[in-house]
Amino acid sequence: MKPDTKEAALSFKEIEMTFPDGTEALKDISFDIKREEFVTIVGPSGCGKSTLLKIASGLLDATGGTVAVDRDRLGYVFQDATLLPWRTVIRNVELLTELHNVPKDERRSLALETIETVGLKGFEDHYPKSLSGGMKMRASLARSLTLKPPVFLFDEPFGAVDEITREHLNDETQRLFKSEGFAGLFITHSIPEAVFMSTRVLVMSARPGRIVEEYEVPFDYPRHPDLRFEPEFARLNGEISKTLRGAHS
C-alpha cells in the first residue's frame, strides 16, 4: 500500500475467520481505508464479504488478526432497511441518536436535517409500511447519517431495489460521500455500482475470501450519472469482471 500522510480510519490487518463448523470464511485480509476514501468489495456470493463487515463493526470477532476502527459512531447500512415498523420515519431516523443519549431537541434537528439530505422531506410522519423499497433505504441512510459517522459500512444495501432506483441511490451515496467525507466500505455484487461510487474497488476470491486484486477508480467527483456510458467506465468494468470471473473458480 502506498504511504500516505492521512491516517487510516478503518484498518484490517491479517484478518482470518474460521467458523466453529470449520468453514474458512476469510484468509489474510489486510487493507486500510482513509477518510475521504470509498472502497467497494466485489466478490462471488458466500465469499465472506458480509462477514468482513460484521468483523469491522464488532458484531463478529475474527479468529485471527486485528481491526482498528472507532466503533463509537459507526455508520452501518444493512441489506434490509431494518426500520422499526412502529415508528414513523422521523422517529426511526432519531433512533440511533436516542440510543446514544443525544438530547431531544438536537435529536430532532439532526433527524430533520438528514431526512432532507436523503430527499425524504414531507415523509417524516409516514410509517415504513407506506414507503417504497427505495424510500425505506433512504430513511435507513438518514438514520446512520445522524451520527455523522467517520466510517460508513454498507452491506449490499441496494440489492433489493429496482435498477433505476438503485442508480439513483448510487448517485446519492456518492454525493453524500463527497459532502460528509466519511471513509466508506461498500459490499456489492454489482460491478457498475462499485465503479460508479468508489475511489477503489477490491476483488475478493471465493471461499476462503482473499483480496485478489485492487483497482483505483480515476474519475472525479461528483460523478455524473452519464459516466456509466463512458468508454473508460466500461473498460474498467470489463477488467474487474474478468478478474471476478477468475476469482470464482
Add this chain to the structure above:
Amino acid sequence: MTTASPVSPRGRAASTARIVLPPMFLGVVILGAWYSVSYFALAENKRFLLQPPHQVAKVGFLEWETFSEILLALWSSTKVAAIGLVIAISIGFVLATIMSQTKLAERALFPYLVVLQAIPILAIVPLIQFWFGSGQLSRVVVCVIIALFPIIVNTLFGLQSAERGMHDLFTLHHANRITRLRKLMFPAALPAVFAGLRISAGLSVIGAIVGDFFFGRGEKGIGQLLSKFASRLDGEELLAAVIMSSLLGVAVFLLFGWIQQAAIGKWYAASSND
C-alpha cells in the same frame, strides 16, 4: 402513495350492503327454520323445547324481571372473566419476558406450561374446590388457568419476532438489555400479544361460565342461571340467557379487535381504514 383514493358515498353504501346483506339473509333463513321447527316439527305439548323466537323475545328480553336477572348474572360473570384475564395477562407477561431473556428459563418453564395447557379443567375441579372453595375465587382460578397459555405463548413468540438485523442495530449502538426490551422487543411483540389477548379473552369468558356450573356459591353468574332455567324447563328464559352469553363472547371479541386496531392499526395492519 399518501392518501387512498376517495371512496364515493355510493360506492361505500354498495360495499356496506355487500357485507351486511348476506348475513342478514342467512339470519332470516335461520329464523324461518326456527319457526317451522317450533310450529310444525314439535307437537303442542313438546313446544317448550324450542319456543318460537317472538316468545323467547317476549319472555326473555321484554319482561324486565327476567331480563334484569340475566343481565345481573352476565355482569357477575363478566367481572369474573375480566379479573381472571387481568391476572392471566400479568402472570403471562412476566413469565414470557423472563423466558425471552434467558434460554434456560424458557427450557425450564415450557414443559410445565404445556402440562398446564393440557390439564382437562374438569379433572382438577375437585382440587380447585378443595383449595379455593366453591365461590367466586375458584371461578377466577378457572379463568386464569385456561387464559394463561395463549398469552404466554403469543407474547413469547412476539418478543422473539424482532428481526436479526434490528437486534444487530441495537447491538452496534451498545443498547443495554432494558433499552432493547423497551424499544425493540416489546413493540415488536404487540401484534402477537393482541392476537393472544383475543384468544384468551374469549377463553376467559368461557372459563367464567363453565366455572359457574361447578362453583356456584356467592354472586350468581350466568352459568348458574343457565342451569337454573334448564332445571325448571324455562325454555324461553334459557334461550334468552344463551343468546346473551353468546353476545358477551362476541362483544369481548369485538372489543379486543377494536383495542388492537386503536393501539397498533396505524403501523401494523396491511390495510387500515384511516
